[in-house]
Amino acid sequence: MTEIDRTGTPLIEMRNMAKAFGGIRAVDDVTVNLFPGEVVGVLGHNGAGKSVLMKMLSGALPRDSGDIYVNGQLAEIDNPRDARNYQIETIYQYLALADNLDAASNLFLGRELVTPMGLVDDAQMEAETRKIMGRLTPNFRRFNTPVAGLSGGQRQSVAISRAVYFNAKILIMDEPTAALGVEETRMVAELIDELKKQGIGIFLIDHDIHQVKALCDRASVMKNGKLVGTVEVDKVTEDDLLGMIILGKKPEHLAA
Amino acid sequence: MAETLDEPTRVQKRNFFAALELDTRLLGMIGAFIVLCLVFNVLTDGRFLTPRNIFNLTIQTVSVAIMATGMVFVIVTRNIDLSVGSLLATCSAIMAMTQTLIMPQWLGLGLEHPAIAPVAILVGLLSGMIIGAFHGWLIGYLTIPAFIVTLGGLFVWRNVAWHLTGGQTIGPLDQNFQLFGGINGTLGETWSWVFGALAVVASLYGLMSARRAKVRHDFPVKPMWAELTIGGIITAAILGFIWTLNSYQIPTRRLERMFEARGEVMPEGFTTGYGLPISVLVLIVVAIVMTVVAQRTRLGRYIFAFGGNPEAAQLSGIRTRALTVRVFMIVGALCAISAVVASARQTFHSNDIGTLDELRVIAAAVIGGTALAGGVGTIYGAILGALIMQSLQSGMAMVGVDAPYQNIVVGIVLVLAVYIDILYRKRTGS
Numbered sequence A: 001m002t003e004i005d006r007t008g009t010p011l012i013e014m015r016n017m018a019k020a021f022g023g024i025r026a027v028d029d030v031t032v033n034l035f036p037g038e039v040v041g042v043l044g045h046n047g048a049g050k051s052v053l054m055k056m057l058s059g060a061l062p063r064d065s066g067d068i069y070v071n072g073q074l075a076e077i078d079n080p081r082d083a084r085n086y087q088i089e090t091i092y093q094y095l096a097l098a099d100n101l102d103a104a105s106n107l108f109l110g111r112e113l114v115t116p117m118g119l120v121d122d123a124q125m126e127a128e129t130r131k132i133m134g135r136l137t138p139n140f141r142r143f144n145t146p147v148a149g150l151s152g153g154q155r156q157s158v159a160i161s162r163a164v165y166f167n168a169k170i171l172i173m174d175e176p177t178a179a180l181g182v183e184e185t186r187m188v189a190e191l192i193d194e195l196k197k198q199g200i201g202i203f204l205i206d207h208d209i210h211q212v213k214a215l216c217d218r219a220s221v222m223k224n225g226k227l228v229g230t231v232e233v234d235k236v237t238e239d240d241l242l243g244m245i246i247l248g249k250k251p252e253h254l255a256a
Numbered sequence B: 001m002a003e004t005l006d007e008p009t010r011v012q013k014r015n016f017f018a019a020l021e022l023d024t025r026l027l028g029m030i031g032a033f034i035v036l037c038l039v040f041n042v043l044t045d046g047r048f049l050t051p052r053n054i055f056n057l058t059i060q061t062v063s064v065a066i067m068a069t070g071m072v073f074v075i076v077t078r079n080i081d082l083s084v085g086s087l088l089a090t091c092s093a094i095m096a097m098t099q100t101l102i103m104p105q106w107l108g109l110g111l112e113h114p115a116i117a118p119v120a121i122l123v124g125l126l127s128g129m130i131i132g133a134f135h136g137w138l139i140g141y142l143t144i145p146a147f148i149v150t151l152g153g154l155f156v157w158r159n160v161a162w163h164l165t166g167g168q169t170i171g172p173l174d175q176n177f178q179l180f181g182g183i184n185g186t187l188g189e190t191w192s193w194v195f196g197a198l199a200v201v202a203s204l205y206g207l208m209s210a211r212r213a214k215v216r217h218d219f220p221v222k223p224m225w226a227e228l229t230i231g232g233i234i235t236a237a238i239l240g241f242i243w244t245l246n247s248y249q250i251p252t253r254r255l256e257r258m259f260e261a262r263g264e265v266m267p268e269g270f271t272t273g274y275g276l277p278i279s280v281l282v283l284i285v286v287a288i289v290m291t292v293v294a295q296r297t298r299l300g301r302y303i304f305a306f307g308g309n310p311e312a313a314q315l316s317g318i319r320t321r322a323l324t325v326r327v328f329m330i331v332g333a334l335c336a337i338s339a340v341v342a343s344a345r346q347t348f349h350s351n352d353i354g355t356l357d358e359l360r361v362i363a364a365a366v367i368g369g370t371a372l373a374g375g376v377g378t379i380y381g382a383i384l385g386a387l388i389m390q391s392l393q394s395g396m397a398m399v400g401v402d403a404p405y406q407n408i409v410v411g412i413v414l415v416l417a418v419y420i421d422i423l424y425r426k427r428t429g430s
Helices: A051-059 A080-085 A103-107 A120-134 A152-165 A182-197 A209-214 A238-247 B006-012 B016-020 B024-043 B051-076 B084-107 B116-142 B147-166 B175-181 B188-216 B224-247 B252-261 B278-296 B297-308 B310-315 B320-346 B357-368 B380-399 B403-428
Strands: A012-021 A024-032 A039-043 A065-070 A073-074 A087-091 A170-174 A199-203 A218-223 A227-234
Touching: A012 A051, A012 B252, A024 A039, A024 A199, A024 A218, A024 B175, A024 B357, A039 A051, A039 A238, A039 B051, A039 B175, A039 B320, A051 A065, A051 A087, A051 A170, A051 A199, A051 B147, A051 B320, A080 A087, A087 B016, A087 B224, A103 A120, A103 B224, A120 A152, A120 B188, A152 A182, A170 B116, A182 A199, A182 A209, A182 B147, A199 B051, A209 A238, A218 A238, A227 A238, B016 B224, B051 B084, B051 B224, B051 B278, B051 B297, B051 B357, B051 B380, B084 B116, B084 B320, B084 B357, B116 B147, B116 B175, B175 B278, B188 B224, B278 B320, B278 B380, B310 B320, B357 B380, B357 B403, B380 B403
Parallel strands: A024 A227, A039 A199, A039 A218, A087 A170, A170 A199
Antiparallel strands: A012 A024, A012 A065, A065 A073, A218 A227
16 A cells, blocks of 8 residues: 655645534534545544534534635535535435436436536436446446435445546545445445545545455544544554544554 | 346346336326226216317316426425415416406506406416415425415415405406416317327427437437337327317307307308317426426426435535425416416306315325325326316216215225325335
8 A cells, every 4th residue: 555645735624623413512623634545534433423524524514613624725615515616525325315316317416417408418417327337337237217226335336426427536435335245345445446546535434443444544533522533544453443432542652 | 236137037028018118107097097087988878078078177177287287396395285275366366356456447457458468467477486485485494394384375375365355256357368268268170280280290209309319328219119109199199189179169159159259250050169278288388397397407306306315405415495495486386377277267266266276286196196205206197187086076977976975086086096006116116
């Protein structure tokens, strides 16, 4: 694995992010960053605040305070459209597909291709979908059925195709392999490597320590809304990571 | 990859109907409708399927069918609109007052001024859209449930209409306005044939260009004979419908009066048919526009996406609250169009116009396959649903079934239709 160059401007820097629901501080003064070609795992128990942190970046949740910098520039991200304009794409585990629409309609949802008359160009969109999905899942044929009828892996590849098609620079993946089988998980892993090579930065939300060790360059661990610490995964053991997640304690050899 | 394995077997199983790639649900509904018509025709000794009755059926269906196309959008977005009948009444009252009081007296234009009908319709449309948008704002931005907002609207607009007219019947309405009512405004035989021919050309062109678009992108297309069969069925249906409406002869007395009105004398033995009612033409235009909106515009795509998964729609950057406002604004406009047709048909505005229409409209949409869970529904289904309901009602009236029993049957059919739909969806897995 090539060393990530972290001397330049980070692709994304989230500074002092905070979000509270009622009296509960879901995210409390968290600062993380992401460099081009890097995969940063965002770890923590359920309720640690990792999804909330990422939703503030994707524009799905408004933040209480904190600043987001994209390529060193202060960015205004207040809704999903803003995030898309910064080429931040999100792959949600369950949320982001309309089950009653087919793959092409989902892939282009919110950004439909239109004919000169302003009508949606279904044939063109299906052709583009066939092209992009042909690269990711060559066996996929069911372009004209609602995505409700697709397997977990196929649904996931629709979501991933969407991010790839629209040239994401920053990708947020929320447990992308949780619903997938072994073969499909391997496919997603390969895809992540491929995207890294293109200089795309990826935030990967995950529970699975093995997965994080295998896929990520760094890991930012959260507990109770606070950032426990960010570590390079090659320099820590799985036990170290578990200690961070469960006890909220940074490994001793890095603590100094 | 179980999905890819069973793909070839499915292709082999294709039979005649599969090759046509028709919506089997639509076929089922058309089948049910045909059976219904044939049964009533037998029970009424052939009076049900006469040109005269078919003509009446179509003009009776128009008002509910127009609103039902809008109700599809509302139900697809997981909402409901209980206020359409009352909104129709308010629009009708506003238009009636505009053409009998405001324009002739307050503005001093006098009765039967040529500007009256268009201005009245415009005022009605605007009122419907503003009220509809207001409902949508309450639902989308203030997040009051649609059921409550439109239940309130049911009371409010029914009685706003009452207030505007003082509870009086307002009429007769403007002669030009009455053209939209059905029997008082038809295209006549020649123009009906012209319209039919244009409709055939347009449908065949539509089929052809859809096929060409598929070929251009190397997508699989149906066999040519299947395309031709569908084209043939469509042509026969359109021309058959026009022929039927043209076969309903205008009574000699009425013809004589029409010639007199133009200062001419009717030639001996002259006969002519009514042809296509303008109100049905309005419904056809509404159906085409709404279908294009549903299938070929971003707005329609977002309506269905929101119905399928509201959260996904929002995360995709769709402005979901504005979407709700637009959907209810469309319904408001359609209520106004229905108000034109309904009041013109009875030639006056009455205090009870559109009463219980909300239930007929919802029933038509639901019988037409719109799922209350959201995300599923078609415009043509809703229109067919309205037609089935109306046929059932007038058929029973012709057979001599008493009013209470008619409503009992309609209620049972509604529940049964939805149950059959549930079974159908389970079986096809869609």
